[in-house]
Amino acid sequence: MALITEDKHWAAQYPELGTDPIPIEPCLSPEYHERERERIYRRVWLNVGREDELPRGGDFFVKDIAAVNSSILIVRGKDGVIRGFHNACTHRGNKVTRESRGNRNGFVCGFHGWAFGLKGDLINVTDEEQFFGLDKSSCGLTPVATDVWEGFIFINVDPKPEQTLTEFLGDWGKALSGYTFGSMVMRDRYETEVNVNWKVALDAFQEAWHARFVHKRSGGEAYASKDNPYIHVLQFKLYPLHRMMSVPGNAEFVPTPIQICAHQFGKSYISRDGSGEGLPPGVNPTRNPVWMFDSNYIFPNFSIFVFDGMFFTYHFWPLTADRTLWETRTYYPPAENAGQRFSQEYAKCALRDTWLEDLSTLEDIQVAISSRSVKHFMLQDQEILVRHSHKVIADFVGDE
Amino acid sequence: MAKPSLPNEFNDLEPFAGWALPTERERNHKRINSQMSEIQALYDTMVPRMGAIMEYLNKLPIDGMPEDAQRLFHMTLSLAEVAPAVEFYQQPRVIDGFPAERFIPIDVPDMTPT
Ligand code: FES
Ligand SMILES: [Fe+2]
Numbered sequence: 001m002a003l004i005t006e007d008k009h010w011a012a013q014y015p016e017l018g019t020d021p022i023p024i025e026p027c028l029s030p031e032y033h034e035r036e037r038e039r040i041y042r043r044v045w046l047n048v049g050r051e052d053e054l055p056r057g058g059d060f061f062v063k064d065i066a067a068v069n070s071s072i073l074i075v076r077g078k079d080g081v082i083r084g085f086h087n088a089c090t091h092r093g094n095k096v097t098r099e100s101r102g103n104r105n106g107f108v109c110g111f112h113g114w115a116f117g118l119k120g121d122l123i124n125v126t127d128e129e130q131f132f133g134l135d136k137s138s139c140g141l142t143p144v145a146t147d148v149w150e151g152f153i154f155i156n157v158d159p160k161p162e163q164t165l166t167e168f169l170g171d172w173g174k175a176l177s178g179y180t181f182g183s184m185v186m187r188d189r190y191e192t193e194v195n196v197n198w199k200v201a202l203d204a205f206q207e208a209w210h211a212r213f214v215h216k217r218s219g220g221e222a223y224a225s226k227d228n229p230y231i232h233v234l235q236f237k238l239y240p241l242h243r244m245m246s247v248p249g250n251a252e253f254v255p256t257p258i259q260i261c262a263h264q265f266g267k268s269y270i271s272r273d274g275s276g277e278g279l280p281p282g283v284n285p286t287r288n289p290v291w292m293f294d295s296n297y298i299f300p301n302f303s304i305f306v307f308d309g310m311f312f313t314y315h316f317w318p319l320t321a322d323r324t325l326w327e328t329r330t331y332y333p334p335a336e337n338a339g340q341r342f343s344q345e346y347a348k349c350a351l352r353d354t355w356l357e358d359l360s361t362l363e364d365i366q367v368a369i370s371s372r373s374v375k376h377f378m379l380q381d382q383e384i385l386v387r388h389s390h391k392v393i394a395d396f397v398g399d400e
Numbered sequence: 401m402a403k404p405s406l407p408n409e410f411n412d413l414e415p416f417a418g419w420a421l422p423t424e425r426e427r428n429h430k431r432i433n434s435q436m437s438e439i440q441a442l443y444d445t446m447v448p449r450m451g452a453i454m455e456y457l458n459k460l461p462i463d464g465m466p467e468d469a470q471r472l473f474h475m476t477l478s479l480a481e482v483a484p485a486v487e488f489y490q491q492p493r494v495i496d497g498f499p500a501e502r503f504i505p506i507d508v509p510d511m512t513p514t
Contacts, residue, residue, distance in 0.1 A: 217495060337457070342454070348480075353484045
């Protein structure tokens with residue numbers, strides 16, 4: 001079989017990134033992290049979920065985001081529109097809902113009973129006569145800029161976002177538009193808090209090379225082949241803020257008995273449905289038959305891993321300079337029978353165990369680099385996404 | 401006489417009915433607290449029966465199976481749970497893995513399209 005990836009140097013295509021080692025201090029410094037919070041997280045669009053989580057008018061969920069010191073309430077109105085608000089009562093600041101999700105006709109604050117409608121408007125004030133010329137129309141819940149792309153709900157806590165969501169997603173968004181996100185539903189979801197800087201966590205998923213080592217038991221062989229032992233990718237593509245890579249599989253990989261079983265009954269995660277015909281041009285961009293998946297990294301902390309027939313997402317939420325909340329969510333077409341559900345359950349268990357392998361290095365890295373004995377990460381060409389990610393972050397964060 | 405816990409055709413799987421657990425946490429907990437010999441026995445017994453099991457279960461409504469079929473279905477989900485232990489690690493836990501206890505499943509709301 002021919003080489004599936006030519007030896008090319010991606011750095012030559014993106015000369016502005018250079019080839020120097022990159023400093024580790026940004027993964028340690030609380031002061032750098034403060035600037036990330038102020039200059040990145042408070043200024044850009046952040047994904048908080050998908051609109052299918054809110055199928056009916058009155059459905060809501062709450063997302064607490066430590067990086068912006070906010071509890072965000074996302075609500076679908078009876079008019080079908082999805083809106084975002086700060087989950088903070090305009091009387092004396094209590095959360096207007098303590099539930100993480102549900103369906104309501106409005107929100108009544110538990111402290112003194114102020115009532116808000118689904119559009120955030122202040123509807124009722126108890127003991128209103130005791131106030132001093134209270135203007136209810138100016139006391140609605142504080143809105144948060146909220147917009148939806150391909151079913152993904154993004155918020156921006158900047159009161160006047162510099163870019164619209166469409167501008168922010170830019171050419172990356174155009175390349176992915178048209179993938180069948182809407183035909184799939186969330187099947188499983190995990191969360192974990194890890195003692196690691198959010199960038200160290202993100203970087204662990206921004207190259208394919210590690211799979212041969214970290215995943216040598218669980219799936220590395222599905223990717224690493226004789227011709228491509230270190231899983232050189234089919235393509236990297238860097239956008240001003242976002243980035244992607246297209247990852248090949250090993251055409252000679254022999255699935256395990258359970259994998260054969262799972263593929264026979266339904267859709268699992270390493271089964272391939274074919275050449276990916278019908279996928280938008282931005283998915284499997286090289287149209288290579290050994291293609292396995294594309295991983296997309298939406299600045300700053302959101303990833304979408306797109307397969308033929310399923311996808312999953314990661315969120316890397318910084319809690320502090322050395323603590324991260326990591327979330328995974330996996331989406332499939334709705335299972336129509338027990339066999340399909342079994343296939344999805346197998347994928348869930350195998351992916352979960354693979355993630356436990358990925359997570360295994362993170363806290364060790366944070367402890368080891370905290371010594372500051374190593375001052376730089378040395379990056380090779382296949383780690384260009386890590387390089388790009390740190391560069392984009394550093395450009396936002398600035399010097400002082 | 402007590403109602404058999406599995407559909408008639410699958411009575412022989414009765415010794416493994418302890419794996420008929422409804423949630424991922426329960427199945428994962430049982431996996432990581434079992435001996436490899438118990439896990440291997442479940443795997444060796446279930447794998448050759450999967451064709452027949454799914455032929456049986458696929459005829460039933462996915463939500464709303466009779467109780468005995470539901471139990472059989474949950475046993476197949478336990479097979480999915482233990483498969484990595486058998487096929488990847490040859491031990492109950494992920495080798496050198498992050499603790500499964502810290503990787504928490506979050507309830508997924510019903511998102512059936514309306
Ligand atoms: S803080 Fe909400 S009603 Fe007083
Ligand atoms: Fe990995």
